[in-house]
Amino acid sequence: MLDRVIQQALKPVLNRLARTLVRAGVGADALSFIGFALGMAAALSIVFQHFAAGLVLLLLSRLMDGLDGAVARATTPTDRGGFLDITLDFLFYASIPLAFAVGDPVHNALPAAVLLASFIGTGSSFLAFAIVAAQRGLTSTALPDKSFYFLGGLTEATETIAAFVAMCLWPQWFAPIAYGFAALCAITTVLRIGWGWQRFK
DSSP states (O other), rough: OOOEEEEHHHHHHHHHHHHHHHHTTTTTTHHHHHHHHHHHHHHHHHHHOOOHHHHHHHHHHHHHHHHHHHHHHHHHOOOOHHHHHHHHHHHHHHHHHHHHHHHHHHHHHHHHEEEEEEEHHHHHHHHHHHHHHHHHHOOOOOSSSSSSSSOOSSSHHHHHHHHHEEEHHHHGGHHHHHHHHHHHHHHHOOOOOOOHHHHOO
């Protein structure tokens, strides 16, 4: 829901950083891998209940995720880069609830499982819409810089990161945050199914 606003606000800063990285010879794919490694380090920190470190690593990971796209646009975007970016993003998103479950299975396993199940709904509806949109030659007017059609909803990347930040700041409230965000994900999934049903009829 907030991705377009946040990306437009951050675009000038990311573009300046991207130009510096391009001059230094840093490629978009390298940033994708660095961002993923930082995300996995965040998950590992959360497993051992080092939540402050996990939060810092999580935010650095998402900074790299923003920079890889900016660097790609400053050079030559590739299908391989787009594929790599979205695949590593989805793995990262799954790793954070899993980390909370592993770190405290008694209290967090069930809400983490519910949240991960809701991610299946948002992820599958997102990717399925993108596949059919590509086959029909549709492009996103909201986020035209993306490598494929980005379908919106209540729970996009910005909202997901905000939920993860809240979990790290208040880990004792993981369960209600997870259940609440899972409910929003369920609404997003229903909306996307409805949009796809109408758009592709």
